Amino acid sequence: xxxxVFLVTLFIAVPVALVLTLTAIWYIxxxxxxxxxxxxxxxxxxxxxxxGLLAIPLFMLxxxxxxxxxxxxxxxxxxxxxxxxxxxxxxYINLLxxxxxxxxxxxxxxxxxxxxxxxxxxxxxxxxxxGFAAATTAAGGLLAPVIPPSMMFVIFGVLAQVPIGxxxxxxxxxxxxxxxxxxxxxxxxxxxxxFPKGAWxxxxxxxxxxxxxxxxxxxPLAIIGGILLGIATPTESAAIASLVAFLIxxxxxxxxxxxxxxxxxxxxxxxxxxxxxxxxxxxxxxWVIIYEALPQKLATLxxxxxxxxxxxxxxxxxxLLAVGMIIDxxxxxxxxxxxxxxxxxxxxxxSAYQFGVVMCLNLVLGLLTPPVGIGLYxxxxxxxATASAILRSLWPFLIAVAVVLILLSYFPALxxxxx
Amino acid sequence: xxxxxxxxWARLEISVAAALALSISLLILLNVATRSMGAAxxxxxxxxxxxxxxxxxxxxxxxxxxxxxxxxxxxxxxLDHRAAxxxxxxxxxIIFVFALFMIWFCWRWYAPLELARQGFDVQAFQGATFxxxxxxxxxxxxxxxxxxWLVMWLFSFGAFLHGLANLIAPPQDRELGAR
Numbered sequence: 183x184x185x186x187v188f189l190v191t192l193f194i195a196v197p198v199a200l201v202l203t204l205t206a207i208w209y210i211x212x213x214x215x216x217x218x219x220x221x222x223x224x225x226x227x228x229x230x231x232x233x234g235l236l237a238i239p240l241f242m243l244x245x246x247x248x249x250x251x252x253x254x255x256x257x258x259x260x261x262x263x264x265x266x267x268x269x270x271x272x273x274y275i276n277l278l279x280x281x282x283x284x285x286x287x288x289x290x291x292x293x294x295x296x297x298x299x300x301x302x303x304x305x306x307x308x309x310x311x312x313g314f315a316a317a318t319t320a321a322g323g324l325l326a327p328v329i330p331p332s333m334m335f336v337i338f339g340v341l342a343q344v345p346i347g348x349x350x351x352x353x354x355x356x357x358x359x360x361x362x363x364x365x366x367x368x369x370x371x372x373x374x375x376x377f378p379k380g381a382w383x384x385x386x387x388x389x390x391x392x393x394x395x396x397x398x399x400x401x402p403l404a405i406i407g408g409i410l411l412g413i414a415t416p417t418e419s420a421a422i423a424s425l426v427a428f429l430i431x432x433x434x435x436x437x438x439x440x441x442x443x444x445x446x447x448x449x450x451x452x453x454x455x456x457x458x459x460x461x462x463x464x465x466x467x468x469w470v471i472i473y474e475a476l477p478q479k480l481a482t483l484x485x486x487x488x489x490x491x492x493x494x495x496x497x498x499x500x501x502l503l504a505v506g507m508i509i510d511x512x513x514x515x516x517x518x519x520x521x522x523x524x525x526x527x528x529x530x531x532x533s534a535y536q537f538g539v540v541m542c543l544n545l546v547l548g549l550l551t552p553p554v555g556i557g558l559y560x561x562x563x564x565x566x567a568t569a570s571a572i573l574r575s576l577w578p579f580l581i582a583v584a585v586v587l588i589l590l591s592y593f594p595a596l597x598x599x600x601x
Numbered sequence: 602x603x604x605x606x607x608x609x610w611a612r613l614e615i616s617v618a619a620a621l622a623l624s625i626s627l628l629i630l631l632n633v634a635t636r637s638m639g640a641a642x643x644x645x646x647x648x649x650x651x652x653x654x655x656x657x658x659x660x661x662x663x664x665x666x667x668x669x670x671x672x673x674x675x676x677x678x679x680l681d682h683r684a685a686x687x688x689x690x691x692x693x694x695i696i697f698v699f700a701l702f703m704i705w706f707c708w709r710w711y712a713p714l715e716l717a718r719q720g721f722d723v724q725a726f727q728g729a730t731f732x733x734x735x736x737x738x739x740x741x742x743x744x745x746x747x748x749x750w751l752v753m754w755l756f757s758f759g760a761f762l763h764g765l766a767n768l769i770a771p772p773q774d775r776e777l778g779a780r
Binding site for chain 1: 615616618619620621622623625626629630632633646649650653654656657658659660661663664665669670671672673674675676677688689691692695696699702703705706707709710732734750752753757
């Protein structure tokens, strides 16, 4: 009955965290192990006693500060300096600005929401097809959870018990590869369809744009530099970044009002608690996974098909694509990691970092694929393009992601080289 | 009446959660500052983690009031208003049952009646129940952990209140298909 309880509650739109707890409650009842109820609440609480999780509210806060502080526009202007004059310049600006943003924001949906509002109307004004403009922005959002910092990597690091700083390092090369793949897609589409011409800034304007953007660049430097040099933990660098973002937005750009702070903390608390609560729920759900020996059972099944790690990862990729279509992003990571990671590590000797990168990138794709694709719907509502128009232009980017996924699955070094 | 109380309670939960989010940032920054000066304060990390746990459970309870939790709405979105309404009611009922379970779990865990029966003598209580909840210390804060865990009661109560309010709310009070 337990699988039925899980599936029914999941599909009638019970909150995912409650699906996990209710499944655990049911399972304990059915297996007669009711002594576990005595420590049920404690087990939920202990799921959160993890220093790494503190990074989640702090990175969310940094994103809030950045949006309110007027940094997005300045980052876009700075991107214009580097690629604005190319044919199709605005499309590349979109991609480059998304890379900058990904080094500050750790969530694809947050980044898509900001960028779709900022970039799509501008691209449309310069003569781009609105569906293509929105698709480019949505694809750019996929960089957020791969280029550090990344909310998904924090969650994966906590679940897999690997250092979150190292997980961030693992994402750097794959993130750059993904950006390069998107740039190639843009170039091919540009040659095929012909993009509107871009315009370079005059040198005066260029210097101005770069100067204005300079303080904002401090934020990714604080985050990635702090972790790379080992000065700060990801949690600490997130706190420093949020402080820097606040000071820049308040004192330098003068767009962030201290009176707006409480609202920002409210939004941070609301959004962070939704995600972190799922971790608490996953901790009791862990009982089901462990007592039922799900990884072992699944491992016997999969190892009978193949003993090749690459083929295993390909199978996993296909399964995750299907999962991602129905369960979005972080919820899927929380659900899948405890089941699949032990198989990958114990039966196939795959590095946790490689597996984490492949899995997170794969599941984030689910944000853009129907029937459940929050990222797709956010892009549509923020940009004014219809979901189907976006999908029509999105598929080349999805193919690019698939190619990157296959490369990441085949070459472990792409994820583990920098650690 | 219950609906109003649920709304006020949710606002309160969010405000406290926001204050806790602020305290997390300040604590971690304090940690960075004191450590760089070579005078790290050892209890800051644990306090920050508990602040996050409180923020999470208060926020999660409020999310049940606002109906903005992460959920798979694929099927519900395809239903007509009437069917979606009844599905939402079923979910409300399930949330309410969940809240009852949580209260029961907290009750079993804290075992207040048994504690009273032992004359609030923790040693005797432990001897009788093998439940060590009242003895467990925090690692660095110098208080008993049972105080920190109290948030599970708050969460269970909040879930109960919001669950009940949603369950008995007349249709016009809730935007159909909002969840």
